[in-house]
Amino acid sequence: MGERSFDGTSLSVSLAFGGSLRNGIVLGGALMIDRILGLSGTDEQGATLDLGGYDFTFLLIGPFLDVYPDPGGGLHLQAALGLATLGVSRPQNAQSSNTSIDDPSGVGVALGAGWELWLGDDVSAGALLRVSWAPLDVQESQTPAQVDVLTPALLLTGTYN
Secondary structure: OEEEEEEEEEEEEEEEEEEEEEOOEEEEEEEEEEEEEEEEEEOOOOOEOOOOOOEEEEEEEEEEEEEOOOOOOOEEEEEEEEEEEEEEEOOHHHHHHOOOOOOOEEEEEEEEEEEEEEOOOOEEEEEEEEEEEEEEEEEEOOEEEEEEEEEEEEEEEEEEO
């Protein structure tokens, strides 16, 4: 089995909707999109991969839990688990020879910690440091492969309660 490992920072966008289960605990659904920047990768022997012309976008969709230890304070901890995929845009010459390769997919997880300042009774804004990870599977030329995706991100947040 050919294993490859890809990592890098990301330009991230998240859209999350939820409701309070009780004071300080929010449950909902989220769509997290991470456009991978500064992409690097290695193969199973540790050799650096040539990724010129490839663009990667990591997508995670699923439920999330956001916990505010002190609901009146700003600290919150977030976790999400869901379906994940790595959208791969290939160079023109690679597309014609590898048209049967699907995008890697599987289950992913995201963990985050953030701080928000209350701007009004129902509105807060802040920042969230999030790390998303997924061990994704893909079929390459009749051979199964695993792609490990790790995307750290710093997000500006806005919350309406």
